[in-house]
Amino acid sequence: MNMKKSSRILSFIAAAAIPCLCAAAVGYAFPDAKKALLIFLGAAMILMSLYELFLFISERRSEYDRDLRSLEAIADKLNIMAVLWSTSFDYFYVNDVFIRATGYTAEDLKDPANIRRVLPPDAFSDNLQGIVNTGNEEFVIQCKTGGGVCTTWNTSIMAGHKTPSGHVSVMLSMGRNLNEKQRMQQELISYSEKLRESENKYALSLELSEIGLLLREAGQSGYYASDRLCRIFDISSDNGHIGSDALISSVHPNDRVIFETFEKTDIPADESVRSVDFRANPHDGKYHWYTYRYKSISDSPAYSMGGAVIDITADKEKDMMIEKMAYVDEVTGISNRNRFMLLGSELLACTQNDMKLDYWVIVLDIDSFHLINDTCGYSGGDMLLKKIGEVISKNLEKGGFSARIGGDNFAILLKKDGDERTPVLLIRRLQLLISRINLTGEDSQNITCSAGYCLMSDGSSGEFAQVLDRAEFALDLAGGERGAITRYDNHLHNAVIENNEFEKALIKAVENNELVLYYQPKINLENGGVIGMEALIRWIKPDGTIIPPSRFIPVAEKSMLITKISHFVLHEACRQNKEWQDKGLPPVTVSVNLTAVDFYRTNVTESIREALRVTGLPPCYLDVELTESLALKDIEHAVDQMREIKNLGVKLSMDDFGTGYSSLSYIQILPITVLKLDRSFIMYLEEDEISREIVSAVIRIAKSKKIETIAEGIETSGQAEILKKSGCDHAQGYFFGKPMPANEFEEFLRKRSQTVTKAK
Numbered sequence: 001m002n003m004k005k006s007s008r009i010l011s012f013i014a015a016a017a018i019p020c021l022c023a024a025a026v027g028y029a030f031p032d033a034k035k036a037l038l039i040f041l042g043a044a045m046i047l048m049s050l051y052e053l054f055l056f057i058s059e060r061r062s063e064y065d066r067d068l069r070s071l072e073a074i075a076d077k078l079n080i081m082a083v084l085w086s087t088s089f090d091y092f093y094v095n096d097v098f099i100r101a102t103g104y105t106a107e108d109l110k111d112p113a114n115i116r117r118v119l120p121p122d123a124f125s126d127n128l129q130g131i132v133n134t135g136n137e138e139f140v141i142q143c144k145t146g147g148g149v150c151t152t153w154n155t156s157i158m159a160g161h162k163t164p165s166g167h168v169s170v171m172l173s174m175g176r177n178l179n180e181k182q183r184m185q186q187e188l189i190s191y192s193e194k195l196r197e198s199e200n201k202y203a204l205s206l207e208l209s210e211i212g213l214l215l216r217e218a219g220q221s222g223y224y225a226s227d228r229l230c231r232i233f234d235i236s237s238d239n240g241h242i243g244s245d246a247l248i249s250s251v252h253p254n255d256r257v258i259f260e261t262f263e264k265t266d267i268p269a270d271e272s273v274r275s276v277d278f279r280a281n282p283h284d285g286k287y288h289w290y291t292y293r294y295k296s297i298s299d300s301p302a303y304s305m306g307g308a309v310i311d312i313t314a315d316k317e318k319d320m321m322i323e324k325m326a327y328v329d330e331v332t333g334i335s336n337r338n339r340f341m342l343l344g345s346e347l348l349a350c351t352q353n354d355m356k357l358d359y360w361v362i363v364l365d366i367d368s369f370h371l372i373n374d375t376c377g378y379s380g381g382d383m384l385l386k387k388i389g390e391v392i393s394k395n396l397e398k399g400g401f402s403a404r405i406g407g408d409n410f411a412i413l414l415k416k417d418g419d420e421r422t423p424v425l426l427i428r429r430l431q432l433l434i435s436r437i438n439l440t441g442e443d444s445q446n447i448t449c450s451a452g453y454c455l456m457s458d459g460s461s462g463e464f465a466q467v468l469d470r471a472e473f474a475l476d477l478a479g480g481e482r483g484a485i486t487r488y489d490n491h492l493h494n495a496v497i498e499n500n501e502f503e504k505a506l507i508k509a510v511e512n513n514e515l516v517l518y519y520q521p522k523i524n525l526e527n528g529g530v531i532g533m534e535a536l537i538r539w540i541k542p543d544g545t546i547i548p549p550s551r552f553i554p555v556a557e558k559s560m561l562i563t564k565i566s567h568f569v570l571h572e573a574c575r576q577n578k579e580w581q582d583k584g585l586p587p588v589t590v591s592v593n594l595t596a597v598d599f600y601r602t603n604v605t606e607s608i609r610e611a612l613r614v615t616g617l618p619p620c621y622l623d624v625e626l627t628e629s630l631a632l633k634d635i636e637h638a639v640d641q642m643r644e645i646k647n648l649g650v651k652l653s654m655d656d657f658g659t660g661y662s663s664l665s666y667i668q669i670l671p672i673t674v675l676k677l678d679r680s681f682i683m684y685l686e687e688d689e690i691s692r693e694i695v696s697a698v699i700r701i702a703k704s705k706k707i708e709t710i711a712e713g714i715e716t717s718g719q720a721e722i723l724k725k726s727g728c729d730h731a732q733g734y735f736f737g738k739p740m741p742a743n744e745f746e747e748f749l750r751k752r753s754q755t756v757t758k759a760k
């Protein structure tokens with residue numbers, strides 16, 4: 001009991017005792033007034049007592065109220081639902097959390113129906129103790145707005161208060177909103193269901209995609225392996241964990257190094273995905289191929305790297321098949337050109353890094369292989385190629401690489417051993433073995449082959465294709481000679497390359513009309529008149545450079561370009577001569593030079609006839625110059641052709657007589673009309689007696705055969721005089737006039753004809 005309460009009781013006792021003592025003293029002193037006084041005192045005493053009682057009660061009341069306010073303040077601070085209520089159900093206080101959750105206010109709770117909806121059912125039992133400090137029992141509050149809030153409550157007695165009707169306790173019920181918890185629980189359940197579902201899907205897709213997962217455990221030598229992976233490697237895991245030894249032992253011995261390397265190396269922590277192919281878990285008698293695509297794992301403390309293992313056996317087999325198709329020659333079963341080029345390129349790169357290293361590159365060609373195809377059929381040809389492939393690869397067992405690089409060509413790569421004879425010795429051995437191949441079972445076909453070879457370091461080039469070209473060039477150099485063995489020659493090759501370039505330029509020159517005809521006069525030694533002109537071709541480049549025929553005619557002769565050139569010369573010379581005749585200039589003969597190619601490979605008579613027809617030039621004004629070497633090639637054919645030409649009415653000159661195989665007997669055989677003495681005879685006429693004698697003898701013989709004579713290369717009047725005296729009919733040379741362009745020659749012709757006319 002506190003001091004305030006005890007003083008209040010003492011004052012009450014005192015207040016009641018004092019009038020009592022006063023009334024007792026007065027009643028003792030004045031017995032008459034005693035009764036009235038006693039009544040007065042009694043009333044006073046009762047009043048006093050009532051007053052004191054009132055004071056006491058009102059004090060208790062305000063104390064109770066203060067308690068309630070402070071409880072309410074506490075309830076407001078709580079962030080869970082709180083209801084303060086009196087066990088007499090005449091006091092309610094609810095905090096904001098409660099109002100927000102249920103919609104009820106303290107006022108609403110004064111309605112008994114609402115109280116029942118809100119307060120725990122035990123609150124209405126006699127034994128309040130039943131709900132005090134118990135909780136966790138779920139209780140659904142019917143909200144004012146409809147719906148329910150699932151709650152658990154804890155209730156405590158907070159204050160007590162005596163009332164006339166008995167003791168009233170103030171209770172604080174604190175409720176937890178279970179709706180939120182339930183929602184979270186529900187979410188958790190659905191999340192885990194989803195997780196389970198996606199895990200299932202993930203496991204299923206892993207299973208269906210036949211992918212095995214392999215994660216390397218951080219800081220340890222083991223791995224996490226998925227079920228599928230365990231099956232791939234045929235190993236069992238300890239709850240997903242497998243030791244690296246178990247893993248490695250399932251891998252093909254040659255590929256184990258990959259996983260051993262993983263043990264020792266840290267994969268760089270970047271985003272890049274790496275992959276390795278390896279063989280593992282032999283079943284059905286063979287190893288299967290797998291690829292492991294992996295990357296480093298930086299965001300997991302448990303694993304340092306990981307990835308997927310996929311069975312690629314089928315793809316590998318396909319690859320190997322494609323590789324076989326790409327690199328193996330179908331006919332012989334040895335490597336094909338692709339593989340040869342690939343290996344050659346690799347070896348070339350090695351030789352470039354190591355100057356001491358070098359390889360011979362040999363190309364073999366079966367001589368007249370088409371004859372085998374013709375006589376034994378294509379199957380016989382294929383059989384021969386197969387046998388040759390076998391012979392070559394057998395002989396290279398100790399080192400070297402062979403391939404069929406196309407048609408009837410085989411190629412060999414042989415390491416240089418310091419002995420320069422090595423390639424030739426090998427080629428000879430192969431030639432011998434190949435010559436013994438018998439396809440028909442009858443007499444040996446004596447199959448020969450020729451070879452070209454070079455060293456990789458012959459000439460400097462970065463491309464293996466060029467190395468092979470060199471060996472092939474060497475092969476071509478033999479020019480089809482059976483059994484030839486030719487080594488590559490750099491100088492020769494350069495000359496050929498140059499010629500090729502030149503030939504290309506010449507083709508363009510023909511197309512671009514860069515070839516023009518110059519004309520050199522032919523003079524009658526008797527009267528100095530112009531009897532004709534020789535058409536001499538020039539290649540005038542756009543920059544004005546003049547290329548002489550001696551430079552480009554031999555090149556043109558090697559290709560069939562000469563046919564085009566001769567066609568042009570024939571037509572242009574005839575056309576020009578006809579034009580001059582039409583212009584009224586004295587009619588003279590134009591000479592054109594034809595080559596052996598024109599003579600033997602084309603219908604030259606037809607070409608000449610055509611040129612005369614198209615231009616309208618009478619045949620007697622055309623002279624065809626042929627060299628005697630041309631006639632030598634096939635004398636019978638030459639004679640026939642010459643007769644045909646001569647029968648056209650065209651003149652035939654034997655050019656350059658006296659050079660090469662000159663023989664006076666040809667004069668008798670060949671149907672020529674003119675003999676052209678070569679410049680080499682004329683050059684020393686003035687100082688050399690023998691030259692003079694030869695020349696006059698030749699002229700005499702020609703005359704006896706009714707063959708006209710013309711000397712070329714006359715540069716001096718002395719030479720002209722000697723020739724004239726020797727009975728030579730005509731002359732051509734710088735002394736009379738150099739070869740000149742058509743317009744200049746026209747002028748020359750015009751002037752000379754006037755001079756000759758005047759002289760007459």
Ligand code: C2E
Pocket residue numbers: 520535536537548549550553569592593594595625655656679712713714715732733734735739
């Ligand atoms: P070629 O038929 O014997 O022609 C004579 C060559 O001697 C010409 O050389 C001419 O310029 C040169 N010549 C003439 N007089 C003299 C002289 O007094 N002194 C010297 N030093 N040389 C003289 P070009 O024009 O260079 O022709 C060379 C050869 O090229 C010709 O010899 C001929 O075989 C050939 N040729 C020229 N034009 C043609 C052509 O249109 N077709 C063919 N197939 N060959 C041609």
Ligand code: MG
Pocket residue numbers: 534593625655
């Ligand atoms: Mg000539």
Ligand code: MG
Pocket residue numbers: 655656676678712
């Ligand atoms: Mg000549």
